[in-house]
Amino acid sequence: MTCRDDILAVARELSHVHPSGTFSTQNILQVMRLRKTRHSDAEIRRHISTYMCANAVGPHAAQFQDLERVSRGLYKLL
Template structure:
């Protein structure tokens, strides 16, 4: 029976080493995987992208982390400006983020709009937000 690489060798570690793997940072849980052979720590960065801005003021030179939710929320005012009733479809959001040069996959953006950020959707994710409401089939509005 083969165990995943993250759990192999746990019996050889002390209890302190086994408990030191999960960490919390700024109120959000960030899991860190530790390879038993190399003892290197690899942070989990699946939902974050790092953006480096040009230094135009004191804060712009720093590295900022933009999540998919942050990028969607930043794009909503321009999407709503093109609509007569302030509603939009997931495809409208995907098109706007592609225009802005987002590196997130279409499936990630669509999942955020229809599930994670929608107050009317079922809670199928660990972290959900109530940023959007479903107006009709495939149409959403910011709350």
């Protein structure tokens, strides 16, 4: 599975835990570490904050419209 696939799987699980459906980057990292991910923390963070975030800015931003940043380090699924 790709880094994006792994993040989405964890995000779906975490979004059900919190009433507002939000989760933090740290939450994602913790679960992925427990599952012995092959992806580095930096790669996971980059995917969440840049590639997968619909409201990210920058040259490689929002390649996928998977997440929305609702506050610093806090996201929800779209």
